[in-house]
Amino acid sequence: MKVEALKMERQGDFFEYCKKHRKELDDSFLYDEDLENFKADAENPTYIMTDSNGQIKGAASLILDDYHRRGNRARFRIFHCASHDDHDYKRLFEALLKHTMSLDHVFLFVPLLNEKLKVVMEKLNFDMERYTFLLVREDLKVRELAIPKGYQIKSFRPGKDEGAWCLVRNAAFSTLKGSETAITPEMVAKMPAESDYLDGGMMILYENDEPVGVVRGSDDEYEGSPIMNIGPVAVLPEYQGRGLGRVLLRAAIKFSKEKGYKRCVLCVNGDNEQAKALYLQEGFEQTEGVVCYRYELK
Known part of the structure; x- marks a missing residue:
């Protein structure tokens, strides 16, 4: 499996991956409109994991806009591996770390029903900060x-x-x-x-x-x-x-x-x-x- 920065020619494939898996995730920034306006850049550092056939099997993207930078933090737009393997998640995360040098922390929301991703977060030494509920x-x-x-x-x-x-x-x-x-x-x-x-x-x-x-x-x-x-x-x-x-x-x-x-x-x-x-x-x-x-x- 290969981890690489998202390039313009693969943005369409990245969008399809996001749409395919967004129901498993916090989809706050994965609506169609968000993806249509998305561009991988300094505010949205993004990496994909591909198999030997070039198929995307994982994706990680941070939101580093002015609001989050003023809080010295970054939020994940997506953090997902089809394998659910913590080693694959670790490789994607390590690729993103070079974009977080001036920050205090990164964070993401995980649906309570997504037990697999919760286990991965704990293995990667993420701490549980708070719960948020939809009413x-x-x-x-x-x-x-x-x-x-x-x-x-x-x-x-x-x-x-x-x-x-x-x-x-x-x-x-x-x-x-x-x-x-x-x-x-x-x-x-x-x-x-x-x-x-x-x-x-x-x-x-x-x-x-x-x-x-x-x-x-x-x-x-x-x-x-x-x-x-x-x-x-x-x-x-x-x-x-x-x-x-x-x-x-x-x-x-x-x-x-x-x-x-x-x-x-x-x-x-x-x-x-x-x-x-x-x-x-x-x-x-x-x-x-x-x-x-x-x-x-x-």
Whole structure:
């Protein structure tokens, strides 16, 4: 078996390999659109493992964009070997290590049902960092928003509200595992141009004229049918515990129903017990889970 950097002429074969195996993996960055816009470069170092006939039997690719670099980390887009052999995985991983010299760690999510890959991660000395769960709400019956006096929800205004969005999101997630790295106004400014953007789906909660919470609803697909993805749901730390997260969540569900969706989906860290309890109370049910594995480079 040969390990080599992905070349342009083999990108089509790489895409087909990703599509073939993505159901076994965390497919967050393996949707058709992601692959269509993918290019192996410094931000996406990628290696393939091929047999004597040149057939791809394994693939490993890192996401090293500006956001992840600012957090001194890289996330795997894909890490998979058809052989499920830990030695094959090790060879692919070692090929990628030359691209991680300035980083603190690399990480990936593994579905809880993928026992083979979980065993490999442990053999490669990856540490289990946290669990993340996928929750779905099938019934979009709208519950009363009950916005407290002095508060109001406004739609996000492109070109004006990027700073307010970052202020709330970054403060709310500054200690949340996996989301500690701050986002920038430039990142938020790109959201309205993304294919999953829903006009009116980004909302900001204000107390008087001060932004204190944000929520976003975006277009997604789950189990082959359309669904609205809710996230982030964020409230400034000093405003938490006042029921404002529930207000934002219900506003997003109301928006989802108005847009014609039948279901909503969201993700939550397993150690964020308060948020998970809220989502369960609001009619969401846990459907899937993944474990985040982390490899320390320093």
